[in-house]
Amino acid sequence: MRITLMAGVVALMLSGCSTTALYDFESFPVFKGEASSEEHADVPLAVNLYPQVEKEFFEVSSGALTVLAANMLADKLGVEFVEWHHSLNPYEFTQRRHQVFDLEYENPQAGFLALFDRSGLLPFYDSKTNTVFVHPYSMQLSNVNQSTVFTPLFDQARAGRKDVEDARKARLAASWLKYNYYEGYTLHQTISAWSKHAGYSSLVWYLPREKYADLLDYQFAESDYEVGRNSLHAIQNLIRTSLQETESDLLVSAHHEEDTNRLIIHPYHSTERLVTFEVEPTSVKSNLLRMADFYGYTLEYLATDYAVTVPYVTVLSRFMGESVGVVAEGYPVSIQTIESSKVIRVRNK
Structure with a gap:
């Protein structure tokens, strides 16, 4: 959209x-x-x-065992059990493609639907028991809660949902982040x-x-x-x-x-050393004098001194001509930097 x-x-x-x-x-x-x-x-x-902008995500590779991916997803979401229908052998199913999807902690069903997408299996999250049931997609609804044979219990779930949430925050702080951009x-x-x-x-x-x-x-x-x-x-x-x-x-x-x-x-290389510089609402001469001091140069101001009315932040780099030129931008003055004598000379245009 x-x-x-x-x-x-x-x-x-x-x-x-x-x-x-x-x-x-x-x-x-x-x-x-x-x-x-x-x-x-x-x-x-x-x-x-x-x-x-930012959401924690779950990533699973193509060819990974679906049962292991489901276990890991349950662990992240704080789901206590993943139970497979008795007619299924969980170890026969593998992921058909690489997937990355957002983790919805308040809606575990969404994550499992994404994981089992196009697998021929239907996961169902029961919030009362905090359990995900995995069924053949074409099964009769009356058989949904039939007994199962695969019921892993996760240590993280035993500690309670609060511990799960604390662990989630710790993982988010330590792990890579997913940043979303939009059409x-x-x-x-x-x-x-x-x-x-x-x-x-x-x-x-x-x-x-x-x-x-x-x-x-x-x-x-x-x-x-x-x-x-x-x-x-x-x-x-x-x-x-x-x-x-x-x-x-x-x-x-x-x-x-x-x-x-x-x-x-x-617009420089990522390794370029930069320092921000606050241009104050004083005058062109006053700000250039501060810049000259930073570079260890002497300022020779031979031009009309114009007022700077709006403060802003600019950048100082080893490209001194570009850096000092920003302050004079829009004013009828010219700036000359003389490296041999370490002088910044300003004249009227």
Whole structure:
């Protein structure tokens, strides 16, 4: 089902590297630069209404014994027994294809229906006994609760449902995560929603908007998911998938700045060392002076000093010219970095 997107905010763009305003995830990221008439769907409401991002999943390989897979699934869901009809030999059944499906802890029936899909078997979950009964699909309903011969009992179930829930949370914290993305949502919206879900303090988009517009606005044709060791790994995998699907040769990486808990999306290699920099609502000269101090350079400001009215976050890297150029973007000044004398010189255009 296609998800209707919420639009109606006019975005601002950068002709150079786009920078994100200081914001929490309830605010719209402001792109410093000239205004554009193009409307974008990347508004807070679209992120806040984004469907569920993360779910724990169950994976079973093609050729695996169905009885063992059912036992493992029951163990994960806290189901106490899996009982097979007396006419069945559980060890005769194997999985016909590789499967990955979400775990629904409040609805064990859904997981077993997915596991036994196209197997010729019908699993039935009895909530009163916390038991799954497996029957031939064509059996008469009157025979559903006939006695069985295969009744494994799981140690985890003996400890009670609370212990099962605690164990589930522990597995979720230690295991890889499944992150869902949805048909009709853009890459920009999806990363924004995943970042909010992951608890990052903010999301810094440090990309040349014009160059990366097609990629950021790429809409997923169908709902799917990525799996990762953590949220950063899942986002990196999503970017890689999107680059492949758009046949793009652009370089895009995601970086987590641990000191500030910020997520940075940038156009450099994943190993590039980056530092976020807060541009303050003071003036161009004041912010460039702080940047010069960071790089160990001297600032020679020979231009008109313009006010900076909107604070935002940008990125400092070894590409100093690009980094300091962002602050001057949109103002009639030119910046020259002189490595030999370690000087940043600013003049009026």
